[in-house]
Amino acid sequence: MQKVIVAGFTGSMGSQVVQLVERLAEFQLAGVYNPHIDSLNPTDFNLASSVQVFNNLQQITLNDAIWIDFSVPSAVFTNAKFALEHGLKPVIGTSGLSTTEIAQLRQIAAKKEMSGIIAPNFGLSAILLLKFAQTAARYFPDVEIIELHHADKLDAPSGTALATAKAIREVTPEKKFHDQQAASPARGLDHEGIKIHSVRLPGYVAHEEVLFGAAGEALTIRQDSFDRASFMRGVELALNYVSDNQDFIVGLENIL
Ligand SMILES: NC(=O)C1=CN([C@@H]2O[C@H](COP(=O)(O)OP(=O)(O)OC[C@H]3O[C@@H](n4cnc5c(N)ncnc54)[C@H](OP(=O)(O)O)[C@@H]3O)[C@@H](O)[C@H]2O)C=CC1
């Protein structure tokens, strides 16, 4: 059985991932990590007594396990680097890794011949949206992105919106904004030459719209994660991928 450690296990995503791993026959929840907890007693968190609870990275001596990370943008690089350097294969869902940090993680993984995955979004609707947007952008080069999330989200724009902009730019040359107000904050963030608008509201979970416009017509593609259950199918795919493969990849679209 493949052992798994869940970082950020008390959070909205982490707690659902714990339940997922407990349900999967081929995987065993071996450890959980959150530096802000006082108790190291698994039963205090409704976990089996065999699960090791950690509140300090240095306590973690398990190796040959998968490290699933749904923590916070400010900690994800340290966590992922720690995992790779200690023989733990990373499955990273936490947003906020920079291009430079991802390149560094890739380098460590290559040196240590370890598999892993960084996925800005594990929801299949979001991955399909990204693919559809790539196709549409070939015919509609004028595009803007709106991402809408719950009000507790720590980062803006979302990792998914950044990945969508990057994917669109992979297939289209950079366009210049035509409008007079392109530099105004009201026009959103310019990323890869694409405007991204971030909405934060209670009641929302995670949603994205990609809007294409051309002479006399428009195309809008939208996906909605109404519940964090929407990410679990992708997390399961990623777990199977890293336990059976050697590659380190970025984006769930590469293994669908
Ligand atoms: N890739 C994907 O498909 C998805 C990605 N996400 C991303 O996952 C991340 C977590 O989201 P969400 O679960 O909603 O957030 P939450 O705030 O609900 O959970 C984050 C958890 O991480 C804990 N934590 C804080 N610092 C650390 C640390 N240094 N190491 C480990 N854990 C830590 C927090 O503990 P405490 O509260 O005690 O500080 C909290 O329990 C975000 O970056 C989000 O954007 C979210 C959904 C889907």
Ligand SMILES: O=C(O)C1=N[C@H](C(=O)O)C[C@H](O)C1
């Ligand atoms: O914070 C969230 O909730 C989410 N974060 C990820 C992101 O930044 O794109 C994935 C999904 O949008 C949910």
